[in-house]
Amino acid sequence: MITFDNVYLRAFRPDEVETLRAIERSARSRYAELDGFAAVVQASPIAPERFLSGETVVAEINGKACGYVLMQPLDGMMYIANIMVEPAASGRGVGARLLASVQSRATELNLSAIALTTFKSPRWNGPWFRKAGFTRMPEDRIGDGLAAILLRHATFLDMSTRETLWKKLGGKHPGGLAQSLPSALSQG
């Protein structure tokens, strides 16, 4: 039986990019059960070079990779670019362990918060992060880096279905730049 305890986290290896992209494809397949998310199911997985832009932690069960998180410091916070767990390994705390690894790394780097953007509705998106202590990030705390990501998302996503969440940490870095967001990025 798979338990929380036999999940093993380790650093990413450059030769496993395609394995992680396959995990993303598989993780995204769960959106097929919902109306209106076909584009998410069909979307190409993350470009290989994105793994160079941050740090990736891989989760293994019995020696086989089943999930990962890609994080990168951004605007003084730790931004979660991707967190993916295969459906077959889901619901056993693998995602929670990956999230805990992000929090440890952000704390180690003295960052002020963890930040991410996600869909509001599927229970494994906004609701899952909220259960883990995330809340909506005030717009005046969204810094230049995150605003640029949101602008890119606005070119292919309906931003009214999205939310930007954060979990504040004790780090001293000031975080966002208190700028105004373009109204096109308003997330309702």
Ligand SMILES: CC(C)(COP(=O)(O)OP(=O)(O)OC[C@H]1O[C@@H](n2cnc3c(N)ncnc32)[C@H](O)[C@@H]1OP(=O)(O)O)[C@@H](O)C(=O)NCCC(=O)NCCS
């Ligand atoms: C979001 C995601 C990474 C979560 O991964 P996960 O491994 O399923 O997460 P967890 O197992 O930690 O938590 C899932 C549920 O299992 C429960 N759980 C935790 N440990 C458990 C255990 N030992 N046994 C049974 N259930 C457990 C959790 O309480 C949680 O319950 P919930 O469904 O009521 O929220 C995963 O759903 C995923 O890959 N989704 C698709 C990609 C995606 O949307 N990523 C987020 C993009 S912003």
